[in-house]
Amino acid sequence: MKTAIVGGGVGGLITALLLTKQGIKVEIFEKESRLGGRLAFVERNGYRIDEGPTIVLLPEMLTSILEEAGISSDQYELIQCDPLYSLNYPDGTVYTKYASLSRxxxxxxxxxxxxxxxxxxxxxxxxxxxxxxxxxxxxxxxxxxxxxxxxxxxxxxxxxxxxxxxxxxxxxxxxxxxxxxxxxxxxxxxxxxxxxxxxxxxxxxxxxHAHGIYYLKGGYASLVEVLERELKRHNVPIHLNHKVDKLVLHGNRAQGIIANGKKRLFHSVILNGDFPKTASVIDKQEKPYIPSSGCVLFYFGLNRRYDQGNIHQFFMSPDFHHHMKQVFKSKEIPDAPSFYAFNPSKIDPTLAPEGKSVLYVLVPVPSGTHIDWSKQEAFKEKMLQEIEERAFPGIKEATEWMEIRTPNEAERFGLYQGGSFGIAPELRQSGVFRPQVKPYSYDNVFAVGASVHPGGGIPIVMQGAKLLADYIAREKHAIMKGGTIHEVHRESIPTV
Structure with a gap:
C-alpha cells in the first residue's frame, strides 16, 4: 500500500511516521521549500524565533505521540515555564500564574x-x-x-x-x-x-495548571528538524516545492495525485493543507466555515536583552469584551487591543548573538480579506508605541530588525481567510460537526490538520494524526478479515 500525504505540516509528518510503523509506504508532497507548515522560524543575521506556535501545552500527550512515532525524549528538550505567565492589566494589576497550587x-x-x-x-x-x-x-x-x-x-x-x-x-x-x-x-x-x-x-x-506550560529548547519549530530526521531515517520520500493541483479521481476512489503537472499513482491520499482550502484539489466548491481569528505578528531582533518579566506575558485591553467583539463580530481593526509577548531569550541564549535577543508580539485581529493591512501603518505604529510603553521600554531604539506579518500574508500562505488557527472552535465546528479524518465520500481520501477533528494546537493536531493512523490501521485490519471498516469501527466503539 502506498499513500500520498499532501502537505508537510506537523499533522502530515506525524501521520507519515505512524503509518510507516504500520508498514505503509508514504510520500510527502509539500508546496513550500521546507517542511513544518505553521511550525517555522523567522531567521535573520544569527537570530531565530518561532513564526507561529510558542506555548507547549499537554506535554504528556505530545511526548507520548512522539514516542509512538519513534521520537524518543532525548531528541528534544522541554523546559517547564514556572511561572506559567503573567497578565498585565491597564489598572496596573499584575496577576501571575504558577505551576504550584499553593503558590x-x-x-x-x-x-x-x-x-x-x-x-x-x-x-x-x-x-x-x-x-x-x-x-x-x-x-x-x-x-x-x-x-x-x-x-x-x-x-x-x-x-x-x-x-x-x-x-x-x-x-x-x-x-x-x-x-x-x-x-x-x-x-x-x-x-x-x-x-x-x-x-x-x-x-x-x-x-x-494541571499539566504545565513548557518551552521547547531551540524553539517549537525545531521539532520539525527532529521529525524530518526520523522520516529520512526511514527513507520516506519528501518532495519539496511540489504543489498538488488535483487528485486523480475515479468513481468513489482516488487513484493518485497531479503534482507539478505530473501524474503519480497511489492507493490512498491524505490531505494536510488547511482543510477548507483542500476542496480545490477534488474540484469541490469551498464550503463556508467560520474562520479562526487572525493575527498581526511582530518579530524583533534586538541589540539587548529584556530579563525582567516572564517568558510569556499578556497585556490586557481596557475592555477585553469590546476587543473580542471587534475581532469576531464587527470584524474591524481593534481600537485598543490586548496583546501577547513571547520573550524566549530569557531562558534560551541560542536564539540570538551573545548579549542580544529575539522577541515576538501577537495582536489578535479579524481574519478575512476585507482589510488591506498594507495600508494600516497607523495601527502598526500605534501597537509599537503600546509595546514600548507597556511592555518593553526602549524597544524601538534597541531594534536591529523587525518583521511584521498580517492576515494578508497568512491567506497567501494558504490559511483559510487569513485565520491563523484553522477554522474557529465554535460549537457547530467542534466534535462531530468538525471535518473528520475521513471527510469525503471517497473511500481512500483522508485529512489531518488544525481544521480537522479534534482541532488546533500542536499536541491536538498530533492527536488528530494518531486518530487518522488508528483509523487506517482498523481499515487495513477490516480488509484483511474480509469485512468493512464500518464493521470494525463499530466494534471499537463501546455501546451504552
Whole structure:
C-alpha cells in the first residue's frame, strides 16, 4: 500500500511516521521549500524565533505521540515555564500564574482576595470535565456520526456544559471580571472567541495548571528538524516545492495525485493543507466555515536583552469584551487591543548573538480579506508605541530588525481567510460537526490538520494524526478479515 500525504505540516509528518510503523509506504508532497507548515522560524543575521506556535501545552500527550512515532525524549528538550505567565492589566494589576497550587492560591489571595475557594472549585470542576472530554472526544474520531450521538455522549455533553460559552463558564466561578478574562482568553490559542466558544474549551486554562506550560529548547519549530530526521531515517520520500493541483479521481476512489503537472499513482491520499482550502484539489466548491481569528505578528531582533518579566506575558485591553467583539463580530481593526509577548531569550541564549535577543508580539485581529493591512501603518505604529510603553521600554531604539506579518500574508500562505488557527472552535465546528479524518465520500481520501477533528494546537493536531493512523490501521485490519471498516469501527466503539 502506498499513500500520498499532501502537505508537510506537523499533522502530515506525524501521520507519515505512524503509518510507516504500520508498514505503509508514504510520500510527502509539500508546496513550500521546507517542511513544518505553521511550525517555522523567522531567521535573520544569527537570530531565530518561532513564526507561529510558542506555548507547549499537554506535554504528556505530545511526548507520548512522539514516542509512538519513534521520537524518543532525548531528541528534544522541554523546559517547564514556572511561572506559567503573567497578565498585565491597564489598572496596573499584575496577576501571575504558577505551576504550584499553593503558590497560585497565595497569588490569588494577594491580587483577588476572596476568590481562593472559587479557584479551587474551578480546578476540581475542570478536572472531572477534562477526564470526560479527553476520553469521550479527544481520543475518538466521528467519521460515523452515530458514534457521536450515543446516550453516553449526550450525557457527557451535558456534564461538559457544552451549551455554555467559555466566558459564561468562568463567570460562574469567579466574581472579578479580570479573573474571568484570565481563565477564558485561552480560546485565543486556537483562534476562538471566549464569548462564543463552547465551555469544553475551558479545559485549556485548567490544563495549564494541571499539566504545565513548557518551552521547547531551540524553539517549537525545531521539532520539525527532529521529525524530518526520523522520516529520512526511514527513507520516506519528501518532495519539496511540489504543489498538488488535483487528485486523480475515479468513481468513489482516488487513484493518485497531479503534482507539478505530473501524474503519480497511489492507493490512498491524505490531505494536510488547511482543510477548507483542500476542496480545490477534488474540484469541490469551498464550503463556508467560520474562520479562526487572525493575527498581526511582530518579530524583533534586538541589540539587548529584556530579563525582567516572564517568558510569556499578556497585556490586557481596557475592555477585553469590546476587543473580542471587534475581532469576531464587527470584524474591524481593534481600537485598543490586548496583546501577547513571547520573550524566549530569557531562558534560551541560542536564539540570538551573545548579549542580544529575539522577541515576538501577537495582536489578535479579524481574519478575512476585507482589510488591506498594507495600508494600516497607523495601527502598526500605534501597537509599537503600546509595546514600548507597556511592555518593553526602549524597544524601538534597541531594534536591529523587525518583521511584521498580517492576515494578508497568512491567506497567501494558504490559511483559510487569513485565520491563523484553522477554522474557529465554535460549537457547530467542534466534535462531530468538525471535518473528520475521513471527510469525503471517497473511500481512500483522508485529512489531518488544525481544521480537522479534534482541532488546533500542536499536541491536538498530533492527536488528530494518531486518530487518522488508528483509523487506517482498523481499515487495513477490516480488509484483511474480509469485512468493512464500518464493521470494525463499530466494534471499537463501546455501546451504552
Amino acid at each position: 497560585q492560591l497565595e497569588e490569588i489571595k494577594r491580587v483577588f482576595p476572596g476568590e481562593e475557594e472559587h479557584f479551587i472549585q474551578f480546578m476540581e470542576d475542570m478536572k472531572t470535565r477534562f477526564s470526560i472530554g479527553k476520553r469521550a472526544f479527544l481520543e475518538k474520531d466521528f467519521v460515523h456520526k452515530r458514534d457521536f450521538w450515543t446516550l453516553e455522549n449526550l450525557k457527557n455533553l451535558w456534564k461538559l456544559k457544552a451549551y455554555q460559552t467559555v466566558h459564561s463558564m468562568t463567570a460562574s466561578h469567579f466574581n472579578d471580571s479580570r479573573l474571568q478574562e484570565a481563565y477564558s482568553l485561552q480560546t485565543l490559542y486556537v483562534g476562538g472567541n471566549p464569548y462564543s466558544s463552547p465551555a469544553m474549551y475551558s479545559l485549556i486554562p485548567y490544563s495549564e
